[in-house]
Amino acid sequence: MQTELLTPTGEHIAQAAALIRDGQLVAFPTETVYGLGANALDADAVRAIFAAKGRPADNPLIMHICDPAQLDGLVTVPGRARALMDAFWPGPLTILMPRTDRVPDVVTAGLSTVAVRFPSHPVARALLVESRVPVAAPSANRSGRPSPTTAAHVLEDMDGRIPMILDGGPCEVGLESTVLDLSGDVPCILRPGGVTKGMLEELLGPVEVAPSVLKPLAEGEVARSPGMRYRHYAPKGSITLVSGAEEDVLRAMRRLWQDASRGGQRACVLCFREHTDALRDCRPHDLGSMRDPSETAERLFDTLRRLDAEGMDVIYSEVLPAEGIGLAVMNRLGRAASFRTVRAADVLSDNSGSV
Numbered sequence: 001m002q003t004e005l006l007t008p009t010g011e012h013i014a015q016a017a018a019l020i021r022d023g024q025l026v027a028f029p030t031e032t033v034y035g036l037g038a039n040a041l042d043a044d045a046v047r048a049i050f051a052a053k054g055r056p057a058d059n060p061l062i063m064h065i066c067d068p069a070q071l072d073g074l075v076t077v078p079g080r081a082r083a084l085m086d087a088f089w090p091g092p093l094t095i096l097m098p099r100t101d102r103v104p105d106v107v108t109a110g111l112s113t114v115a116v117r118f119p120s121h122p123v124a125r126a127l128l129v130e131s132r133v134p135v136a137a138p139s140a141n142r143s144g145r146p147s148p149t150t151a152a153h154v155l156e157d158m159d160g161r162i163p164m165i166l167d168g169g170p171c172e173v174g175l176e177s178t179v180l181d182l183s184g185d186v187p188c189i190l191r192p193g194g195v196t197k198g199m200l201e202e203l204l205g206p207v208e209v210a211p212s213v214l215k216p217l218a219e220g221e222v223a224r225s226p227g228m229r230y231r232h233y234a235p236k237g238s239i240t241l242v243s244g245a246e247e248d249v250l251r252a253m254r255r256l257w258q259d260a261s262r263g264g265q266r267a268c269v270l271c272f273r274e275h276t277d278a279l280r281d282c283r284p285h286d287l288g289s290m291r292d293p294s295e296t297a298e299r300l301f302d303t304l305r306r307l308d309a310e311g312m313d314v315i316y317s318e319v320l321p322a323e324g325i326g327l328a329v330m331n332r333l334g335r336a337a338s339f340r341t342v343r344a345a346d347v348l349s350d351n352s353g354s355v
């Protein structure tokens with residue numbers, strides 16, 4: 001199949017909407033990451049998404065809408081969701097809602113809830129309006145790869161597998177939406193994203209964060225969000241996070257990089273812009289300014305993709321506080337590293353030089 005990469009003109013958006021109505025797949029920009037969309041009410045079209053991504057069938061999809069009225073007959077909107085929808089839609093917040101059987105099982109992997117999101121990106125909105133159907137869309141990467149934040153990333157993963165990619169330029173947020181579960185007494189963030197815990201708490205009172213957000217699932221533990229089960233965002237090389245006081249972290253990263261390089265491995269560091277000069281001998285990759293975690297969010301997936309393109313075997317990365325958008329960054333970076341962390345002070349006190 002030939003994959004067309006098109007600018008999102010009115011005419012191209014109309015073509016994309018026609019493809020969606022015809023049961024085909026279209027990749028499109030959202031404010032978070034690029035999505036791979038199909039008519040959510042057409043089970044065969046949705047199955048094609050799983051095939052194109054190589055996605056396990058038990059990992060449910062998000063249903064995208066452009067008007068809450070589209071939900072009539074498809075879901076029961078939880079009471080607490082109304083205020084959230086008013087405050088944060090359109091935007092990077094996905095809410096789980098009990099669904100009716102008009103939502104095909106393949107969308108929800110058979111779960112009784114469906115994840116719903118109203119994106120704010122103008123191209124996504126125009127496509128949804130013209131399609132006139134809810135659009136099921138996961139991130140438009142091959143399963144296991146970092147989510148795409150540019151059309152070029154989508155093409156890397158999907159060339160020849162889908163008929164069309166709408167190129168809306170780089171995504172503003174750069175990490176996927178916040179996924180919120182309202183079924184318990186206390187609302188629970190299953191996946192942190194652009195709408196932060198603090199923003200939700202202003203409206204809802206206390207909000208929990210699922211334990212799997214910042215640590216691996218324990219043996220036998222059941223993930224409330226199936227996506228958390230899978231190795232994700234992982235480059236081929238192995239990432240280790242280095243935590244501690246700023247000066248210690250820089251010295252420890254240099255030592256770790258030297259040890260790996262002497263051992264014949266292709267190594268690099270991920271560090272804040274303020275530190276690229278101090279680490280200039282260690283193949284620094286710029287995570288953005290340490291004073292602007294939203295910049296780190298925006299750049300992270302592109303950086304992870306570069307590591308593969310450059311054939312890195314070993315990567316050492318700085319960390320940032322898991323607060324605000326930093327929680328979403330540390331969730332993605334942590335999972336890319338399989339949550340492997342070393343303390344800089346331990347590295348520096350280890351005279352053998354190896355960890």
Ligand code: TXA
Binds near residue numbers: 036108138176224228
């Ligand atoms: O920003 C986003 O959310 C992007 C754009 C394209 O909208 N989409 C996205 O979709 O990230 P995806 O499929 O890559 O991630 C959806 C996440 C997965 O972790 C999935 O397990 C979880 O949402 N999810 C979907 N439906 C669910 C449900 N009914 N219950 C629990 N988790 C659910």
Ligand code: MG
Binds near residue numbers: 138139
């Ligand atoms: Mg995804």
